Amino acid sequence: MYNEMNGGDGWKMSKCHEPSSSVEEANGGDNMEGEGHLKKGPWTSAEDAILMEYVQKHGEGNWNAVQKYSGLARCGKSCRLRWANHLRPDLKKGAFTQDEERKIIELHAKMGNKWARMAAELPGRTDNEIKNYWNTRMKRRQRAGLPIYPPDICQRMLDNSEESPNVGSLMNGDNQHSDLSPEDNFNIPDVEFKNLKFPRAYPPYGPTIFNVPEISMFEQSAASSYSYNMMFPTIPHKQLQKSDTSYNSLDVSIGAAVPEFNHYADYSCQKVADLPKLSSPCIPNLNTNHQFHGSYLPGSHAGVNGNTSSVPISGDVKMELPSFQYLDTQRDFWGMRTSPVPSAESFDTLIQSPPADQTQLDPVSPQRNGLLESVVYGSKRKRGSKSNLFQKTADNCMPRSSTLNPCETEWEEPWDPISLIASVLTVHTPISMGSVDEPQSVETAQDHYGKHETVFQDLAYFPRKKEYVKQIDLTRPDGFFDLGWFGNPEDDGKDQSFLKDALGALGSAELIQSDLKACGFCETQY
């Protein structure tokens, strides 16, 4: 029995391998595991009845005791899962409504693969349901070559990251992110950022820009096995390996650079939108046809200084960038405009060849970025109520996004110029394709924008920071430094080395061009 088992040998309930000496008729049959005949597999109605009766008598929690008191030959873990996913009286059955679907998309954009938290925002829905729905949807859209997030959501997130008053109040305790301190988010693994330092003071967006969970939204999605089409085209690992030296440098640098820029969401996209008008190493001359008219630093593989100061790190870092890259050119099934996206075939190719070592070095790994938040969140949750699931759920509803009207959801995602740069590159990437599931008018970026010089006009809806950009001389490679984007001016440039790393990395993005061409991702030009 239960007590006997726990008295023994360090056996852990979570392993679900506990033996059972009490098997009732509900437990009869097959799928009995091990000597103790713990049943696995689908639950029978008899088992459900036993479990429900138990919960009615004893309440939720102490799931390991279920076996003791009810004789149910299921491990506590299995009981909890069954109850939470199927037997809870407040569960909502049936397919997701449109509102719920929309909400899920928004929540995912907001918090990544935090299914439990998403479930807390969707009364009557379980994390498992949401997870399954999302994965299914992800697959479907991936196959269709559609962006994961509808452009309007991207747009709203961008808008709100700029204008929402909550952007600066993320640390004020009004939402789940309030648990994070900026310091927490400075904990970037040294191995990835030896030369990259965060400026500590960065008002007024300081706290926000280090809002890891927000950042994780795309990264996490991108990191999931279904998420590649929302990213900047992922260079197949094999392709990356073609030239170990340069690619290692490239993707490590990019990978190191991106999170840095991610954290500086306050210099808005508009700045980057202006980039084609300027010469900057931030926009490497990916365009062999000089559509950017930008001077590309000679030898920019090595960055601003002619060499990359990024610490060489072996391995690949997936270039995760948000689906914002599909900015404004086509319509998806939401009726929203989407952009040309690579062919489904291309995606399949890419999907089947994910970077193998992404988890090793990915500096924007959702596991890392979301970890602290998860911990904090989980901690709070557990402290809330241990016996009442419903109470726990209610306690953890995030205050501001509880509405089912997605239009009312406030987004807090910062936007990062690196992502946008990548988006620009993608927008500039004429790709012929067809959507499998959702045929759409396909036009190349060049078709759409007429002239490449105007491509950034479509990025102009990133508001406000335009004038900010204009204040600096972005015709110089070091123009960004003038703006103080990348470091606290008070630091006298001490912390600017990381920017040079980043710029160097972007300079290395020249290699991306050949990569993308090599893998057939882009047909003509950038």
Next chain:
DNA sequence: AACGTGATCAACCGCGCTCAC
């Protein structure tokens, strides 16, 4: 009707957390 393929969903598993001792 048989078969193959993809979608869906329930359940399992491993990991890591909190808490109590």
Next chain:
DNA sequence: TGTGAGCGCGGTTGATCACGT
């Protein structure tokens, strides 16, 4: 402070269903 129990989360798997050929 260390250890184990209990629990929750996220990822994955496998069974089943639906649909097309």
